[in-house]
Amino acid sequence: MTISDISNNLDAFWMPFTANRQFKNAPRLLVSAKGMYYTSHDGRQILDGSAGLWCINAGHCHPKIVEAIRTQAGELDYAPPFQMAHPKAFELSSRLVTMTPGELDHVFFANSGSEAVDTALKIALAYHRARGDAGRVRLIGRERAYHGVGFGGIAVGGMVANRKQFGALFAGVDHLPHTYDPKRQAYSRGQPEQGAELADALERLVGLHDASTIAAVIVEPMAGSTGVLIPPKGYLERLRTICDKYGILLIFDEVITGFGRLGTPFAADYFGVEPDMMTVAKGITSGTVPMSAVFTNNKIFDTLIGATPEGGIELAHGYTYSSHPLAVAASLATLDVYRDEGLFQRAHDLSPYWEDAVHSLKGTRHVIDLRNVGLVGAVEIEPRPGAPGKRTYDVFTGCYAEGVLTRQSGDIICLSPPLIVEKSQIDQIIETLRKVLMRVD
Numbered sequence: 001m002t003i004s005d006i007s008n009n010l011d012a013f014w015m016p017f018t019a020n021r022q023f024k025n026a027p028r029l030l031v032s033a034k035g036m037y038y039t040s041h042d043g044r045q046i047l048d049g050s051a052g053l054w055c056i057n058a059g060h061c062h063p064k065i066v067e068a069i070r071t072q073a074g075e076l077d078y079a080p081p082f083q084m085a086h087p088k089a090f091e092l093s094s095r096l097v098t099m100t101p102g103e104l105d106h107v108f109f110a111n112s113g114s115e116a117v118d119t120a121l122k123i124a125l126a127y128h129r130a131r132g133d134a135g136r137v138r139l140i141g142r143e144r145a146y147h148g149v150g151f152g153g154i155a156v157g158g159m160v161a162n163r164k165q166f167g168a169l170f171a172g173v174d175h176l177p178h179t180y181d182p183k184r185q186a187y188s189r190g191q192p193e194q195g196a197e198l199a200d201a202l203e204r205l206v207g208l209h210d211a212s213t214i215a216a217v218i219v220e221p222m223a224g225s226t227g228v229l230i231p232p233k234g235y236l237e238r239l240r241t242i243c244d245k246y247g248i249l250l251i252f253d254e255v256i257t258g259f260g261r262l263g264t265p266f267a268a269d270y271f272g273v274e275p276d277m278m279t280v281a282k283g284i285t286s287g288t289v290p291m292s293a294v295f296t297n298n299k300i301f302d303t304l305i306g307a308t309p310e311g312g313i314e315l316a317h318g319y320t321y322s323s324h325p326l327a328v329a330a331s332l333a334t335l336d337v338y339r340d341e342g343l344f345q346r347a348h349d350l351s352p353y354w355e356d357a358v359h360s361l362k363g364t365r366h367v368i369d370l371r372n373v374g375l376v377g378a379v380e381i382e383p384r385p386g387a388p389g390k391r392t393y394d395v396f397t398g399c400y401a402e403g404v405l406t407r408q409s410g411d412i413i414c415l416s417p418p419l420i421v422e423k424s425q426i427d428q429i430i431e432t433l434r435k436v437l438m439r440v441d
């Protein structure tokens with residue numbers, strides 16, 4: 001198929017987070033997928049080095065997941081989730097909370113990471129209010145955080161490009177500093193040794209605003225979208241301690257890290273720190289049907305349920321498509337695949353090979369840092385003077401032309417292959433990057 005075969009022109013579709021005019025001058029369309037590969041509109045096999053958008057953990061078009069979605073579509077297309085339900089939503093919930101760490105025993109469903117984040121922030125506010133502490137309204141995010149595109153998510157998020165077009169956002173938000181310090185951390189393998197003390201900035205914010213005004217802190221345990229910023233050793237532990245000291249809820253946004261990306265079910269397991277709430281999406285259905293979720297601990301759930309008289313709605317929140325039957329069926333099948341194929345363990349077992357492969361790019365032209373954790377990697381590229389992102393865009397498009405899909409974030413190439421990746425495919429991803437880096441100016 002060529003672009004000219006596509007019957008509708010490219011104008012009508014306003015593409016998200018895309019340079020629309022640039023893209024439409026040289027489109028990159030994906031028309032089918034299987035396992036580790038996409039097929040492009042010009043008939044090429046594209047090795048997926050980014051699991052789509054960090055989400056296809058079980059590989060593309062897995063037959064068991066496809067079959068579950070097909071069957072569900074013919075059996076129960078939709079059931080209202082308000083004052084009604086369908087049985088598989090309970091089955092999925094029970095299964096999910098057996099996977100989550102510690103006390104995270106309750107789950108609220110939404111449809112995207114952005115919705116999960118807004119849901120978690122709202123639950124945090126509602127929780128403190130239910131405790132009779134309604135003055136706790138501040139939400140603390142972090143610089144270089146990505147929490148999706150809802151107003152809550154961009155307010156606590158730390159990406160200027162995602163905030164500046166959209167007015168004053170909402171009041172009462174503050175930010176921790178990000179954890180990336182290349183002078184001390186460059187070329188760290190896994191967690192950097194230096195930087196735990198950056199968590200102490202939360203003490204300063206408590207000093208500035210007073211703990212009695214702060215509801216929650218939200219962080220990605222590993223910041224993904226802004227270029228794979230891995231928490232320094234001891235950092236998350238310190239955040240947890242400070243939150244506990246002041247009665248502040250700690251929310252982990254695990255939209256990327258959930259479901260095996262780091263070789264454990266969740267990053268909370270990997271780093272050994274238990275949050276009060278955890279947001280997930282993407283890997284919950286291996287990207288096949290939109291779905292997200294918020295896990296809350298018993299303290300939050302019991303407080304909110306207990307604060308409302310019997311017969312009253314405990315949380316005035318939900319989505320038409322919360323626990324949509326197709327998403328639930330996709331998720332149940334995805335969990336089966338993760339279990340039956342041992343994919344989290346596989347990611348864990350592959351991660352030393354992955355680490356060596358990523359760090360083999362040290363010394364390659366333009367490379368100024370390399371980072372890795374689990375099956376995630378980042379190649380930090382020196383920008384051309386006065387042209388941030390341009391060289392890295394050329395690397396991204398160069399790799400695509402060579403048959404490898406990566407993800408560009410500013411001057412960073414992010415890598416996160418499906419958890420079914422083979423060693424030879426890891427080699428292909430890295431060798432393609434090496435070749436393209438040597439070629440671009």
Ligand SMILES: Cc1ncc(COP(=O)(O)O)c(C=O)c1O
Nearest residue numbers: 112113114146147148253255256
């Ligand atoms: C950590 C994190 N939170 C939230 C989101 C938003 O998810 P969605 O695009 O499904 O709204 C993302 C998306 O990449 C993410 O990485």
